[in-house]
Amino acid sequence: MEHVVEKRFPLRAEDYRLYEEVGEGVSASVYRALCIPLNEVVAIKVLDLEKCNNDLDGIRREVQTMSLIDHPNVLRAHCSFTTGHNLWVVMPYMAGGSCLHIMKSSYPEGFEEPVIATLLREVLKALVYLHAHGHIHRDVKAGNILLDSNGAVKLADFGVSACMFDTGDRQRSRNTFVGTPCWMAPEVMQQLHGYDFKADIWSFGITALELAHGHAPFSKYPPMKVLLMTLQNAPPGLDYERDKRFSKSFKELVATCLVKDPKKRPSSEKLLKHHFFKHARPSDYLAQSILDGLAPLGDRFRMLKAKEADLLVQNKALYEDKDQLSQKEYIRGISAWNFNLEDLKSQAALIQDDGIPNAEEPDRDKKQKDRLDESRVPAEGLSAVAANHSDGSPALEKEDGFNNLQDLEGSLASFPIKPLQALKGCFDVCEDDVNNNSPRESDHDYGRTDNESSGPSTSLPQNAVTQQKKFSSGSLLPDNFLFPKKVVTDGDRNHSGPLQYRQKRDTNNLPLVDDTSEGAFVQRRGRFKVTSADLSPMGLSNSTSGPVVSPTSPPNQNSVAAAILPSLQCILQQNGLQREEIIKLIKYAEQSSGKNTEPVEAGTADILQVPPVTTREKELHFQVIQLHQSIGNLVEELQRQKMKNIQLEKQLNSMVNKVEK
């Protein structure tokens, strides 16, 4: 019997020769390389551990998952090792690159249906395998579908994958917010009841649309808008005039995946039996159809990078400096979250002014209407939203998802305020972006609102908005204590386009004060950048945020109450985690300052006396003060209860005495 001898890839950097760069992600650069002893071309993903901002857990998870999995459609790591402060992950070289790259360089309008069917079938096989082994991929998108020179398809990037069999921290992480906004399932955004592998099915549906159109639905919108649109609109579909070229079975497949209620989505296994996959061809068809004639991956990568840099420069000329961040978001499609109400309003105003026609396809309205009932978010998530709509009927709306300014304002007013804060809690949204005007949105996309925002708009109550500012409850993991804070140079911020989006490449250590134009970049958490600008209400000198948004009309008490209720659930969920993180932080701060004082109170007092240095420290400092105050309140409350107890005991004793007499 023949034995397949597994190749042993060496674990020393000297045994590899790095060639050109072929890809960039949030935390890594990917190079084509040669494994010298085996004379084999490989890809090496180089992660700078110092720049990973303490997301070592994520990295460990990615490497672990990548080495344990064993399926022809899942990218497996040959080996990994550290060299200097870098982690090298050696993997098979996928010479075709990602589907996103291929579309960007040669198929900007998307692929033909047989190509899509072939790609999706392979991806689905990977998902069937992953789900059966308890993994949720959580980042299914064209950028993570890689092809080798023969057209073999592999699903890559386990940076945010989760295991459903996990317990403890990793299990908990499934109640947090990971993924990339446009591909993210509504239940993942909502964070109400956690989520499961059905979240991958949603992303799979979005990926299908991405492959069909060359970009994901809502990809030109700022992330906050993507969130609102995903939650409030009917799910996107293949309903446009331009989609007439696609078969009924493809449209059906997309519609089955993009159902807002995860329970109603099929499993990956069931989906694989969908008749759409009858259109799929053998993998080598991909080599003949889409890879044929493409330039080598490294060249394509370089060209795309240059193109995206150009685009950024062009856009820069069009907008003021202060718009830079939004501009970058616009160009790269997705990035940080933007919770700026004024910004959103002005975007909506721009859309209206532009008079975006709703003419792509007349029969889309009907199709969307038909799908509305099926596709609503499960009741509790958006109950607050629904509560604000007088007749409960869905409003048919412009393609961009917002009918007019009132709609947007109404949506925001009725959107649970605290979940936004909760999201902010997960990512520490850039509040430095407050004054930015977003760029004009020319790309009107999918969807329309599930909920009509009728009557006069209700604005966010002032306290809600200002509270949002105070709610700086992001991850308190001592990231910046463990790794020296690196500040990004302007040139390096030029990370436009999906090729480089979300990538911050720190090269120089500049004084912190220079780092406020985009908000001090503090850490990357999952897929998002985290900034610290102006999180503290203590009037930090390096804050660049604009004025706090104030309401234009008095709050409607009922709607505010309705909006707050579901939000409280979110906060409750998060509180436990945050508390643990704060405790960890206090312990860490105690250790760092060389004071191993046991009682938390004493440690906290020490922290309070040390003047905070960096923005992040100031923010943490503020949170510690808040914690300290709430501990004080609890102690007081405890004292009151004790007193009450003593009095009750006394009363009881005197009654017993009386009875005995």
Ligand SMILES: Nc1ncnc2c1ncn2[C@@H]1O[C@H](COP(=O)(O)OP(=O)(O)OP(=O)(O)O)[C@@H](O)[C@H]1O
């Ligand atoms: N094995 C490979 N062969 C060829 N190209 C690759 C390979 N692995 C990754 N790439 C390219 O490098 C890019 C970045 O890699 P990867 O997605 O793993 O990094 P990341 O930091 O996890 O990125 P992100 O989180 O943005 O998806 C990919 O989009 C792909 O184009």
